[in-house]
Amino acid sequence: MKPLSVREIEDHLCYASLRAAFLLTLDELLRYSLAPTRIDANSVDLMHFYPPLKGMAPQVQLECILRTWQRFRIAADEFPSPLDCRILHASSELLASLAGDGKNPMLRIVFEGPRDIQSVNDHWLVARIRCLQISRDSNHRRAIYRELAAAAPADSSMAGPINGSFDMDVMETLGKWRVSADLHEFGHGLLTATERELVRDFFEEHSALTE
Numbered sequence: 323m324k325p326l327s328v329r330e331i332e333d334h335l336c337y338a339s340l341r342a343a344f345l346l347t348l349d350e351l352l353r354y355s356l357a358p359t360r361i362d363a364n365s366v367d368l369m370h371f372y373p374p375l376k377g378m379a380p381q382v383q384l385e386c387i388l389r390t391w392q393r394f395r396i397a398a399d400e401f402p403s404p405l406d407c408r409i410l411h412a413s414s415e416l417l418a419s420l421a422g423d424g425k426n427p428m429l430r431i432v433f434e435g436p437r438d439i440q441s442v443n444d445h446w447l448v449a450r451i452r453c454l455q456i457s458r459d460s461n462h463r464r465a466i467y468r469e470l471a472a473a474a475p476a477d478s479s480m481a482g483p484i485n486g487s488f489d490m491d492v493m494e495t496l497g498k499w500r501v502s503a504d505l506h507e508f509g510h511g512l513l514t515a516t517e518r519e520l521v522r523d524f525f526e527e528h529s530a531l532t533e
Contacts, residue, residue: 339413372412388508404489
């Protein structure tokens with residue numbers, strides 16, 4: 323079999339990262355809808371992997387993931403936006419976490435999606451993700467590192483002074499509550515047909531969450 327090019331590996335890893343982010347966020351959204359007043363100290367959502375945006379509503383996280391995927395899939399001129407970069411950073415950290423835990427069932431579901439990308443699901447998956455994070459060309463990388471340093475615990479080696487502020491489109495997501503009613507349409511190529519139907523059915527049932 324012909325070896326994958328660097329570009330193909332990067333494409334597969336971005337797809338897998340966003341798929342992992344979708345699965346985790348949908349699970350969190352379903353749990354929240356069942357018990358909105360219950361606080362689970364052990365709960366982990368996508369923003370666990372990007373603490374500066376902690377507190378973003380789970381349905382908004384889901385929309386951000388699917389919109390980032392849509393712009394990635396069509397190679398939109400504005401991709402990656404400041405928000406896309408932060409979603410991709412959190413998503414790749416999540417995928418690395420799953421890959422480091424070979425017993426996590428979510429990793430299997432990531433690779434059972436629409437694409438056949440089993441060729442990157444091997445012993446080197448975490449190393450590939452780290453290489454992608456280092457090599458990813460982004461004008462927003464320094465801002466991301468500053469935000470992560472500012473959000474780190476005071477006793478962390480990464481902790482640093484708060485410097486600068488979020489881009490406007492990033493700030494707007496923190497105050498959002500409602501999402502697009504046709505959110506499931508953004509998942510073509512990333513989600514299975516069953517997963518798209520689940521998203522559609524959820525937001526039809528919870529129409530107060532849509533615009």
